[in-house]
Amino acid sequence: MLPVKELQERSDRHPKPSDIKFQYGTAGFRTLGKTLDSVLFRVGVLAALRSKKLDGKTIGVMVTASHNPEPDNGVKLVDPRGEMLESSWEAHATALANAPSSVAFVAAVDELVRATKIDLSIPARVVYARDTRPTGPQLVTALKDGLEAIKAEYRDAGVTTTPVLHYLVRTINTKGTKDSYGEDTEEGYLTKISDAFKKLLAGKPPSPPLLIDCANGVGALMAERFKAYLGDIFTIDVVNADLHTPGVLNNSCGADFVKVNQKLPPSITLQPGQRACSLDGDADRLMYYYADEHGQFHMLDGDKITTLVASYIVELVKASGLDEQIKVGVIQTAYANGSSTKYLSGRLPVKCVPTGVKHLHHAAEQYDVGVYFEANGHGTVLFSPAAQELISSHTPSSALTNLRNIIDVINQTVGDALSDAFLVEAVLAHKSFSGVEWDSMYCDLPNRLVKVVVSDRNAFKTADAERRLVSPPGLQVKVDELMRKYGGGRSFVRPSGTEDVVRVYAEAATRAEADELAFRVAGLVYDEAGGDPSQRPK
Ligand code: G16
Numbered sequence: 265m266l267p268v269k270e271l272q273e274r275s276d277r278h279p280k281p282s283d284i285k286f287q288y289g290t291a292g293f294r295t296l297g298k299t300l301d302s303v304l305f306r307v308g309v310l311a312a313l314r315s316k317k318l319d320g321k322t323i324g325v326m327v328t329a330s331h332n333p334e335p336d337n338g339v340k341l342v343d344p345r346g347e348m349l350e351s352s353w354e355a356h357a358t359a360l361a362n363a364p365s366s367v368a369f370v371a372a373v374d375e376l377v378r379a380t381k382i383d384l385s386i387p388a389r390v391v392y393a394r395d396t397r398p399t400g401p402q403l404v405t406a407l408k409d410g411l412e413a414i415k416a417e418y419r420d421a422g423v424t425t426t427p428v429l430h431y432l433v434r435t436i437n438t439k440g441t442k443d444s445y446g447e448d449t450e451e452g453y454l455t456k457i458s459d460a461f462k463k464l465l466a467g468k469p470p471s472p473p474l475l476i477d478c479a480n481g482v483g484a485l486m487a488e489r490f491k492a493y494l495g496d497i498f499t500i501d502v503v504n505a506d507l508h509t510p511g512v513l514n515n516s517c518g519a520d521f522v523k524v525n526q527k528l529p530p531s532i533t534l535q536p537g538q539r540a541c542s543l544d545g546d547a548d549r550l551m552y553y554y555a556d557e558h559g560q561f562h563m564l565d566g567d568k569i570t571t572l573v574a575s576y577i578v579e580l581v582k583a584s585g586l587d588e589q590i591k592v593g594v595i596q597t598a599y600a601n602g603s604s605t606k607y608l609s610g611r612l613p614v615k616c617v618p619t620g621v622k623h624l625h626h627a628a629e630q631y632d633v634g635v636y637f638e639a640n641g642h643g644t645v646l647f648s649p650a651a652q653e654l655i656s657s658h659t660p661s662s663a664l665t666n667l668r669n670i671i672d673v674i675n676q677t678v679g680d681a682l683s684d685a686f687l688v689e690a691v692l693a694h695k696s697f698s699g700v701e702w703d704s705m706y707c708d709l710p711n712r713l714v715k716v717v718v719s720d721r722n723a724f725k726t727a728d729a730e731r732r733l734v735s736p737p738g739l740q741v742k743v744d745e746l747m748r749k750y751g752g753g754r755s756f757v758r759p760s761g762t763e764d765v766v767r768v769y770a771e772a773a774t775r776a777e778a779d780e781l782a783f784r785v786a787g788l789v790y791d792e793a794g795g796d797p798s799q800r801p802k
Pocket of ligand 1: 291329330331332544548549619620621622638640642759760761762763767
């Protein structure tokens with residue numbers, strides 16, 4: 265039986281703001297943190313129902329707004345194997361979040377229980393964590409109220425990164441089984457990844473210290489903790505690790521800043537030849553870069569990471585004699601640089617899917633080894649159970665040992681900036697590559713990303729893995745006309761699922777053309793949708 269009275273009374277303490285329509289988007293609910301109290305309460309209830317539906321498996325709840333500005337916050341649910349919430353439940357999340365009153369909320373819960381045939385007698389288990397945002401503690405209080413209202417068992421994983429929370433969900437649910445993924449603690453996470461990394465670096469010439477820009481977010485805590493586990497095998501220099509000054513999170517630093525502005529955070533200076541990387545606010549995205557011999561900045565984004573990592577895994581699979589049994593594939597989105605797609609397509613199967621790790625992750629599961637990194641640096645590598653079984657049972661060789669350690673250094677549950685950085689460093693060490701050699705695998709087409717503030721981003725609808733607009737009607741034809749004016753130019757328009765904006769991407773043969781195409785398409789979007797005049801793209 266549903267504890268109707270309890271649910272209703274507690275829900276009354278978390279009223280839904282009448283003027284906001286919440287939406288479970290690219291990465292859960294995400295908007296101004298101070299408006300999310302009711303959403304967190306209801307997500308607590310929803311997470312418990314999801315757990316009951318899945319026979320009491322532990323569900324994860326992460327309170328974060330990742331790359332967004334500090335006043336934003338958000339919440340996303342994590343399914344039992346550490347993957348994003350099954351998409352059919354996103355609509356349930358949106359429905360519960362938008363019930364106008366506590367009575368309507370309880371009715372919506374009742375409806376969900378009936379529609380999805382949930383056995384309420386099954387216990388519910390939830391693990392949650394939050395990042396360092398100032399609205400986090402209060403939102404976690406609302407979440408706990410929801411969990412208690414429906415009598416769920418819960419575990420507080422504290423202030424930690426999104427990838428650690430995903431790791432915990434998977435390890436809790438596989439504990440003591442043949443699929444065990446490691447110890448279900450932060451120490452277990454740190455040990456598993458650092459041990460594999462140290463084995464991969466053993467016998468290699470020492471790598472230079474790696475400067476890590478932590479976006480003044482929770483990644484700084486984890487990067488600091490890794491130091492003790494790495495010993496003197498590898499040195500990390502943590503910068504932008506200010507977790508106390510208001511307003512500094514993701515501000516002029518971090519992976520999104522670097523990717524969008526295509527320049528160094530102003531707080532960082534690189535010596536010629538030095539490489540470094542930036543995380544985002546919850547440490548699930550990674551952006552690399554280096555200074556060349558003239559001190560010039562060069563970005564090594566998610567596409568470059570894909571190319572480096574996929575090529576190395578293909579080499580190892582071949583050297584292990586498993587290339588007939590293990591096929592490696594790559595997943596990209598429309599944001600992938602055209603040059604990367606061209607380079608990879610000549611060598612491997614490449615698939616394009618809509619933006620959002622959830623889409624890439626599911627597509628990657630279709631391969632024996634699926635490598636996915638969004639251009640923004642969010643990604644990981646998945647090894648199918650059959651591929652892992654083959655790798656662990658095949659005749660040992662040095663290539664195979666490397667492959668096994670590569671599997672352990674990777675957090676297969678979700679994009680993990682720190683684990684990905686160790687993966688990159690291991691591959692660079694094995695290939696004896698500097699940033700220059702890595703970068704020279706292919707040459708990026710100049711590109712530009714522009715945000716357009718419009719009155720209603722939901723008026724923009726896309727098809728063909730977001731590469732074409734189907735609404736507003738007629739706009740795609742105008743974009744096509746513009747594209748034709750720039751030989752080899754490509755542009756697309758899509759609504760963001762994490763910010764209240766429409767995004768425009770363009771790439772072309774020259775920097776000037778890419779900028780011009782992006783801003784002209786952004787102008788079209790603005791004119792079509794009637795954006796905020798102060799924000800008209802220039
Ligand atoms: C989230 C998603 C990513 C996505 C990004 C931007 O990242 O997890 O998969 O690429 O948002 O999405 P959109 O363009 O729809 O705003 P994060 O790092 O913010 O969680």
